[in-house]
Amino acid sequence: MAVENGLPREHYLNATYGIRSWLLTTDHKRIAMLYLASVTFFFFIGGTFASMIRIHLLTPNGYLVSPETYNKLFTMHGVAMIFFFLIPSIPAVLGNFLIPLMIGAKDLAFPKINLLSWYIYVVGGCFVLYSFSTGGLDTGWTFYTPLSSVYSNSAVTPAVIGIFINGFSSILTGLNFIVTIHTMRAPGMTWFRLPLFVWAHYATSIIFILGTPVIAITLLLVGLERMFHLGFFNPALGGDPILFQHLFWFYSHPAVYIMILPAMGVISEIIPTFARKPIFGYSFIAGSSIAIAVIGFFVWAHHMFLTGESVYAALTFSLLSYLVAIPSAVKVFNWSSIPQCCMRWVLLDCF
Amino acid sequence: MSVPSQLPLYPEEASNFAPHVDALMVYITLVCLFFAVAVTAAIIFFFFRYQRRKPGEIGAVIHGDSRLETLWLAVPSLLALTMFAGGAIVYVDFRRAPMDTLDIYVIGKQWMWKLEQPNGMREINELHVPVGRNIKLIMASEDVIHDFSVPAFRTKMDVVPGHYNTLWFRPTKIGKYHFFCSQYCGTNHAVMGGWVTVMDDSDYAAWLSGSSGANVNPVVAGEKLFADKACTTCHLSDGKGRAPSLNGVYQAKVLLADGSTVTADDAYIRESILAPAAKIVAGYQPLMPPFQGQLSEEDIFSLTAYIKSLQSQPVPATGAGIAPTGKK
Numbered sequence: 209m210a211v212e213n214g215l216p217r218e219h220y221l222n223a224t225y226g227i228r229s230w231l232l233t234t235d236h237k238r239i240a241m242l243y244l245a246s247v248t249f250f251f252f253i254g255g256t257f258a259s260m261i262r263i264h265l266l267t268p269n270g271y272l273v274s275p276e277t278y279n280k281l282f283t284m285h286g287v288a289m290i291f292f293f294l295i296p297s298i299p300a301v302l303g304n305f306l307i308p309l310m311i312g313a314k315d316l317a318f319p320k321i322n323l324l325s326w327y328i329y330v331v332g333g334c335f336v337l338y339s340f341s342t343g344g345l346d347t348g349w350t351f352y353t354p355l356s357s358v359y360s361n362s363a364v365t366p367a368v369i370g371i372f373i374n375g376f377s378s379i380l381t382g383l384n385f386i387v388t389i390h391t392m393r394a395p396g397m398t399w400f401r402l403p404l405f406v407w408a409h410y411a412t413s414i415i416f417i418l419g420t421p422v423i424a425i426t427l428l429l430v431g432l433e434r435m436f437h438l439g440f441f442n443p444a445l446g447g448d449p450i451l452f453q454h455l456f457w458f459y460s461h462p463a464v465y466i467m468i469l470p471a472m473g474v475i476s477e478i479i480p481t482f483a484r485k486p487i488f489g490y491s492f493i494a495g496s497s498i499a500i501a502v503i504g505f506f507v508w509a510h511h512m513f514l515t516g517e518s519v520y521a522a523l524t525f526s527l528l529s530y531l532v533a534i535p536s537a538v539k540v541f542n543w544s545s546i547p548q549c550c551m552r553w554v555l556l557d558c559f
Numbered sequence: 560m561s562v563p564s565q566l567p568l569y570p571e572e573a574s575n576f577a578p579h580v581d582a583l584m585v586y587i588t589l590v591c592l593f594f595a596v597a598v599t600a601a602i603i604f605f606f607f608r609y610q611r612r613k614p615g616e617i618g619a620v621i622h623g624d625s626r627l628e629t630l631w632l633a634v635p636s637l638l639a640l641t642m643f644a645g646g647a648i649v650y651v652d653f654r655r656a657p658m659d660t661l662d663i664y665v666i667g668k669q670w671m672w673k674l675e676q677p678n679g680m681r682e683i684n685e686l687h688v689p690v691g692r693n694i695k696l697i698m699a700s701e702d703v704i705h706d707f708s709v710p711a712f713r714t715k716m717d718v719v720p721g722h723y724n725t726l727w728f729r730p731t732k733i734g735k736y737h738f739f740c741s742q743y744c745g746t747n748h749a750v751m752g753g754w755v756t757v758m759d760d761s762d763y764a765a766w767l768s769g770s771s772g773a774n775v776n777p778v779v780a781g782e783k784l785f786a787d788k789a790c791t792t793c794h795l796s797d798g799k800g801r802a803p804s805l806n807g808v809y810q811a812k813v814l815l816a817d818g819s820t821v822t823a824d825d826a827y828i829r830e831s832i833l834a835p836a837a838k839i840v841a842g843y844q845p846l847m848p849p850f851q852g853q854l855s856e857e858d859i860f861s862l863t864a865y866i867k868s869l870q871s872q873p874v875p876a877t878g879a880g881i882a883p884t885g886k887k
Contacts, residue, residue, distance in 0.1 A: 275746050275747060275749065276746050279743075279745070279746060279748070346745070346746070348743045352703075352704055352742070352743070354702070354703055354704075354720060355703040355704065355743075355744060355745055358703075359669070359702055359703050359745060360745065443720045443721025443722075444720075444721075444851070444852060446834075446851075448721065449704055449719055449720060449721065450719060450722070483618075484611075484618060485618055485620070485621070486620055486621070486622055487622075488621060488622070488623050488624075489622075489623040489624075489627075489628055490622065490623065491623075492623070492628050513650070514706060514715060514716050514717045515717045515719060515724075516716070516717065516719060516722055516724040519650070519651060519654045519655070522650060522654075523647050523650070523651075526643055526646060526647065526650070527643050530639035530640070530642065530643045531636075531639070533635070533639055534632060534635055534636055534639065537594075537631065537635040538628070538631060538632060540598060541598075541627075541631040542623075542628075544598050544601050544602050544605070545605075545627070
């Protein structure tokens with residue numbers, strides 16, 4: 209292949225042209241670009257809401273918006289940023305682009321499903337934008353019941369439907385990554401030769417697949433309770449508002465790791481590259497990604513210490529929450545150790 | 560307001576929990592600060608110490624060190640355990656109310672707080688308590704989830720519809736302290752709050768007796784409801800009715816149809832009024848209609864207060880439904 213300026217003459221940007229070639233593409237790099245455009249769009253939507261909150265708070269009395277609008281601003285900021293920017297940003301953009309390249313595969317295992325996941329994201333996004341533009345919603349991004357399912361007079365239903373739909377985009381992306389990493393590694397690319405970015409995305413994909421169905425169905429239940437007065441979470445109908453919090457945080461705590469694990473994967477690549485050194489403690493960083501993904505599923509009730517949950521449950525979840533901090537600490541210590549060459553002399557001989 | 564012994568930027572320490580919470584906070588902050596400074600300093604030092612000095616110089620290749628890995632697995636784990644232990648001690652204390660409490664009923668609703676003293680004196684967005692006494696708030700919500708939070712007491716608790724949650728504290732300092740709703744609850748959440756006034760015992764007694772005759776004693780209100788809702792037709796005080804006598808039932812062990820026993824606390828009484836079928840007393844039929852949706856939280860507090868007042872009356876000899884005391 210002819211190469212000019214370090215690029216082959218024909219590559220993913222100039223192989224074909226036209227809007228159809230982008231919207232019907234199954235190329236992982238192009239789909240990554242589609243995701244880049246759409247998460248950036250939502251980043252600016254969420255950023256606009258955040259800017260309005262800050263401008264409103266410039267003065268103690270806040271002259272810009274009414275209390276109702278203020279509540280809608282921080283809710284819509286949260287929904288746009290969490291579900292449509294933070295969660296898909298690194299996995300769907302950098303993950304899509306880099307994972308096949310890093311493991312020596314031609315593309316992801318299911319290129320058409322990869323494109324489908326972007327369309328699902330767009331459809332979910334449209335529902336949420338519809339909710340924003342028809343009055344917005346004021347439940348907080350956490351959708352606590354019975355405020356969200358009974359008492360709020362805002363456009364909650366289209367928003368929860370949008371997030372429900374968007375969940376399938378995450379699930380399909382996670383599925384695609386797991387199958388790709390398992391089956392499409394180039395000869396010689398053993399598990400412990402995988403780049404740490406790939407390990408981080410493998411851990412993230414586990415959370416995508418195990419966690420996202422729970423939030424999707426939970427928010428659907430909120431929508432059903434709103435529309436048809438079915439008593440899932442409303443105590444007046446025999447439901448339990450605390451049940452919602454358990455289901456919500458079962459996903460939304462691991463979702464924190466969906467946001468940070470890919471970023472940790474990025475750091476694990478950037479530091480050794482610019483320090484011109486191999487990563488320090490490769491297997492510990494890889495293992496810590498998996499440990500975070502697994503332990504992260506057992507800490508959700510630390511969001512609920514004040515709900516009246518059992519004291520023993522609270523203590524157990526507290527202990528597990530401290531445990532999940534250890535793998536993160538391991539990563540930081542390993543990163544800090546990369547730039548040097550005489551670790552043995554500097555640290556160990558001091559003890 | 561700040562006193563020299565006080566942490567800067569912090570609210571006053573005005574309850575039994577405040578010094579413990581603050582001490583733990585300072586400890587965790589210092590540990591984090593130490594590691595933040597140490598890691599940052601190490602990175603900067605390594606940058607200068609091990610930078611490339613000549614073009615083309617190759618650094619030593621090091622893939623890791625298992626002794627170092629063990630060290631930085633073990634040290635943070637031990638530190639985390641000390642933080643957990645400190646938190647657990649404070650949390651268990653915070654959740655276990657002592658027995659000798661002054662009980663105050665609290666109702667949260669969009670967007671106000673209604674509080675009721677043991678003598679039926681009612682306040683809105685104001686709470687008066689005596690200093691040095693153990694106070695227990697028994698809290699219910701009329702609508703969505705709220706949270707009763709007093710920063711100066713370093714304590715808070717969710718107020719959940721359909722549940723009773725309790726919050727206890729012992730005010731240690733006379734003064735006036737802000738309380739807030741700290742669970743987002745809709746449009747006017749930000750202004751849903753008020754003031755706790757901590758008074759010395761004699762001022763509190765004077766304040767209580769200064770209440771006008773307009774306050775309806777909750778026991779009287781509960782007794783009236785008990786008659787109005789026709790509870791009296793079945794819950795006969797001699798234990799011969801179609802439903803168990805309620806004399807002396809409060810805080811007693813109740814034997815259920817399935818053989819288990821429960822303590823008849825506020826939450827049990829509330830559940831038995833709203834959804835009687837949930838726990839059937841041994842020896843009785845599930846005849847009572849559910850009162851879900853027919854009583855306000857205040858009505859339930861009044862009924863509970865009335866049932867509590869039946870403590871002093873003679874317990875029926877048969878004691879139907881009340882598990883014998885002294886043995887498990």
